[in-house]
Amino acid sequence: MTAGIKGRLATVEEALAAASAPGGPLSPDELLTLDERQAFPTDAARLLDEVGAARLYVDGGTGGVLGGLFDLTLLVRLLARRDLTIAVGHAKTFLGAVSVWVAGDIDQRERLAAEILDGAVVSWGLTERGHGGDLLACRVRAEPASAGWNLTGEKWLINNATRGHLICVLARTRPQGGPRGFSLFLFDKRKADPRTWRTLPKVPTHGIRGADISGIAFAATPVAPEALIGAPGTGLETTLKALQLTRTMCCGLSLGALDQAIALGSDYVRRRTLYGKRLADIPNIRYELGRAVATRYAAEAIVFAATRLALTATAEMAVVSAITKALVPELCQGAISAIGEVLGLRGFLSADEPYRTFQKLDRDHRVVAIFDGSTAVCRSQLIEHFPLLARAAPDAGGGDSLLTMPTRPSNVGRLTVLSRRCSLVDRLGADGGVIARRAAAGDLPDWVPALAFAALESLHVTRARMAEQSWGLHRVPQHVFDIARDFELCFAAAAACHLWTHGQADPGEGLWLAGALAVIEEKLPCRAGAAHSDAFEALGDRLLAAAGGPVPTLFGAGMAPL
Structure with a gap:
C-alpha cells in the first residue's frame, strides 16, 4: 500500500469516525431512521465525496490512487463496518466502471476517470x-x-x-x-x-x-x-473478467459487517449481567465470541490472499474469485448469526439501541451472498474447473511468498475466463511442513500442525473426488457442490498457512492461525481430532480484555474503534 493510498484511507476513516458521532450522518440513530424510511444515506455519500473516497475507484495512471484490490477491499470494509447501505451504494461506482478499466481504450478510461473524480455515480x-x-x-x-x-x-x-x-x-x-x-x-x-x-x-x-x-x-x-x-461481441468475456475483481471486492462488505457484529456482541456481554455475573465471564460466551474472531481471521486470510493473487497470479482469478465470493460471506454470516444467539431475544425483538443496529446489519449482510454471482453461481464456476484442478501437482515451494506485493503495476489484461491451476492450494503441503517445524520449536501449540495436515489430507481426498465426477449439462448433483465447498475450505487453510509461514499477517504470533485453522477444520471432510477449543477461548479472552480499544484484526490496523 503506497503512502498516498494510506493517507486517503486514513482520511476516509477519520471522517467516518467523526460522522458516526451522535447527530452525524453515520450515527446509529440517523442510519436506523433512514432504514425505516427506506431512504438512501445521501449526506453520508456527500461526505465520502468530499473526502475523496472515489479516488480509490480510479487507478493512479488516470488520476486516482488505486493500486490494487486490497486497497479497494479495505475501503469497502471501512464503509461496511459503519453501514452496509452506504458501502453498497457508494462503492457501486467501481463496479460500474470496472468494465472500462478491463476493456476500454485509453480515451474511455481517461474520460470516465475524470467523471468519477468529479463526482459522477456509475452503475x-x-x-x-x-x-x-x-x-x-x-x-x-x-x-x-x-x-x-x-x-x-x-x-x-x-x-x-x-x-x-x-x-x-x-x-x-x-x-x-x-x-x-x-x-x-x-x-x-x-x-x-x-x-x-x-x-x-x-x-x-x-x-x-x-x-x-x-x-x-x-x-x-x-x-x-x-x-x-x-x-x-466481447461484452460477456469482459463481464466475466470484471466479475473476478468485483466478487473479491464485495467480500470487504462481509468483513466490515462481521467487524461491527463482533463490536456489538462484545460490548453487550461486557455490560449484561445474568444470575449475578457478567455474560463476559461465562466461558461459553467467551468461546462463542472467540470463534467469531477466529472466523474473521479465516475470512481475512482468504480475502487478503485473493486480493494479492489478483496481482501475482492474475490468470488464476477465475478460480480464486469464485472461491472467495462463495465462502467468505457464508463464513461471516455464520459468525453473525452466532453473535445474534449470544444477544438472545434482544437481537431479534428489542426496539432499543444497539440491538436494532444488529438487526439491521444482520438483514443487510444476507444480501451480500447474492451480489455479483450468488454462492451457487460461484460454486458452479468452480465446478467447471474440476478437471484442471484435479490434475494439479503439489508445489514444494521455493521460499518466496506468493502474496508479496509485486513491483510491477497491476494489469487487468492478464485476466482470463478459465484458470488452469490454483497455486496457493498447491503450496499447502510445503507450508504445512514449515508449520510442523515451527511447532516443534515451540512457536505454535503442538496441535496446530494436525489442523494443517487435516487440510492437506482433505485436499488429496477432494481432488480425487473431483477427478471421479461426471454429470450432464445443467444436471449437477448436490454432492458436487459439496466437493466444491471442500476445495474452498482447503484454499482457506492454504491462505492462512501461507500468510503465517511468510510472516505477512502477524509476525511471531500464532494464536490467529490456530483459531483460523480450527474454524476451517470443523468443516473439512478429514478431521484432525485435535482438542483446539483453547484457541477460541484464548481469542475470546483477548477480545474481551480489549475494552474500549480497536477490534483486533489481521489487516487494517489503525481502524478507529467502533
Whole structure:
C-alpha cells in the first residue's frame, strides 16, 4: 500500500469516525431512521465525496490512487463496518466502471476517470426481470444505427439505476446471442434524450432498505459509437473478467459487517449481567465470541490472499474469485448469526439501541451472498474447473511468498475466463511442513500442525473426488457442490498457512492461525481430532480484555474503534 493510498484511507476513516458521532450522518440513530424510511444515506455519500473516497475507484495512471484490490477491499470494509447501505451504494461506482478499466481504450478510461473524480455515480446494468443473472438470457438489445447504436429493453434490480449518472449496460448485439453475441455500452443519462428512456421504481428489499435498487428501461435509445466498450461481441468475456475483481471486492462488505457484529456482541456481554455475573465471564460466551474472531481471521486470510493473487497470479482469478465470493460471506454470516444467539431475544425483538443496529446489519449482510454471482453461481464456476484442478501437482515451494506485493503495476489484461491451476492450494503441503517445524520449536501449540495436515489430507481426498465426477449439462448433483465447498475450505487453510509461514499477517504470533485453522477444520471432510477449543477461548479472552480499544484484526490496523 503506497503512502498516498494510506493517507486517503486514513482520511476516509477519520471522517467516518467523526460522522458516526451522535447527530452525524453515520450515527446509529440517523442510519436506523433512514432504514425505516427506506431512504438512501445521501449526506453520508456527500461526505465520502468530499473526502475523496472515489479516488480509490480510479487507478493512479488516470488520476486516482488505486493500486490494487486490497486497497479497494479495505475501503469497502471501512464503509461496511459503519453501514452496509452506504458501502453498497457508494462503492457501486467501481463496479460500474470496472468494465472500462478491463476493456476500454485509453480515451474511455481517461474520460470516465475524470467523471468519477468529479463526482459522477456509475452503475452496472447486468440483470433483467425474469432471468436475473443468467447473462446469456439477456434480452436488452443494441442495434446499429446511423449515429451509433440504439438500446431497447429493460434492466432491473440495478443498484443506483436511479441515482447513477452513467450505467454500463450489457446488451445483445447478435439476435442469436451466444458467447460472442453481447456487447457493453457506457450509457450517460445526462446526455441521452429523456423521451427515450426512463428509470423504474425502487424495489422494497428486506436488507439494505435504503439502497437504490431500481431499474432502467430503454426505447430505441440512441448511444454514440464511443459508448461501446471494447470490440463488438466481447461484452460477456469482459463481464466475466470484471466479475473476478468485483466478487473479491464485495467480500470487504462481509468483513466490515462481521467487524461491527463482533463490536456489538462484545460490548453487550461486557455490560449484561445474568444470575449475578457478567455474560463476559461465562466461558461459553467467551468461546462463542472467540470463534467469531477466529472466523474473521479465516475470512481475512482468504480475502487478503485473493486480493494479492489478483496481482501475482492474475490468470488464476477465475478460480480464486469464485472461491472467495462463495465462502467468505457464508463464513461471516455464520459468525453473525452466532453473535445474534449470544444477544438472545434482544437481537431479534428489542426496539432499543444497539440491538436494532444488529438487526439491521444482520438483514443487510444476507444480501451480500447474492451480489455479483450468488454462492451457487460461484460454486458452479468452480465446478467447471474440476478437471484442471484435479490434475494439479503439489508445489514444494521455493521460499518466496506468493502474496508479496509485486513491483510491477497491476494489469487487468492478464485476466482470463478459465484458470488452469490454483497455486496457493498447491503450496499447502510445503507450508504445512514449515508449520510442523515451527511447532516443534515451540512457536505454535503442538496441535496446530494436525489442523494443517487435516487440510492437506482433505485436499488429496477432494481432488480425487473431483477427478471421479461426471454429470450432464445443467444436471449437477448436490454432492458436487459439496466437493466444491471442500476445495474452498482447503484454499482457506492454504491462505492462512501461507500468510503465517511468510510472516505477512502477524509476525511471531500464532494464536490467529490456530483459531483460523480450527474454524476451517470443523468443516473439512478429514478431521484432525485435535482438542483446539483453547484457541477460541484464548481469542475470546483477548477480545474481551480489549475494552474500549480497536477490534483486533489481521489487516487494517489503525481502524478507529467502533
